[in-house]
Amino acid sequence: MEFRTMDDDEAAEFLARPLVAVLAIDEPGWSPHVTPVWFHHLPDGNRFQVMTPRRSKKARLHGSGTGELSLSIQTTDGPTAKYLNMQGVAVLRPLSTELLHAMVEKYLPPEFHEAYLAEPPEDSMFDITPRRITSGVIG
Numbered sequence: 001m002e003f004r005t006m007d008d009d010e011a012a013e014f015l016a017r018p019l020v021a022v023l024a025i026d027e028p029g030w031s032p033h034v035t036p037v038w039f040h041h042l043p044d045g046n047r048f049q050v051m052t053p054r055r056s057k058k059a060r061l062h063g064s065g066t067g068e069l070s071l072s073i074q075t076t077d078g079p080t081a082k083y084l085n086m087q088g089v090a091v092l093r094p095l096s097t098e099l100l101h102a103m104v105e106k107y108l109p110p111e112f113h114e115a116y117l118a119e120p121p122e123d124s125m126f127d128i129t130p131r132r133i134t135s136g137v138i139g
Helices: 008-016 057-064 097-107 110-118
Strands: 021-025 033-037 040-042 047-052 068-077 080-094 124-138
Touching (some): 008 040, 008 068, 008 080, 008 124, 033 047, 033 057, 047 080, 047 097, 057 080, 057 124, 068 124, 097 110
Antiparallel strands (some): 021 033, 021 068, 040 047, 047 124, 068 080
16 A cells, blocks of 8 residues: 655646535534535635535634634545645635536536526635645555
C-alpha cells in the first residue's frame, strides 16, 4: 500500500468531478455540525464555493461563529482512495447566478436543469478561502 499527495493537475481534475463534500462548521457547546454539500472549486483564485439556504443551520452557525469551516472530499475506486481536505474562512454572500448554473451543470442530468433553475432551494453561498489544503492518494 502506497501513500502520496496529489499534484496540482490531479487535484484540479479530482475537484472538477461531481463528488459530494462533507462540510463541518463549529457548533459551540457541541460537536461540529457536519453535512453533505455540493461544492465548486475556482482554480484561478483557489477558492471553494458551497450553496446554502440563508436560513440553514450551517448559515446560522457561520453567522454566530468565527467564519471558519472545513470541507472533506473523498472517493474510492477499487483499492485506491483519494481525498482532499480544506480548512478555510468563509464569507456568506447572496447566491450568484454563475455558481447556480455551474452547480446544476456539474451535479444534475440535463433533464433536471430547467426545474432546478426555476426554483432553487438555495439563496446564498459560502465563498471560502482556504488556509490549508491537504490531499492524499492511498493504494
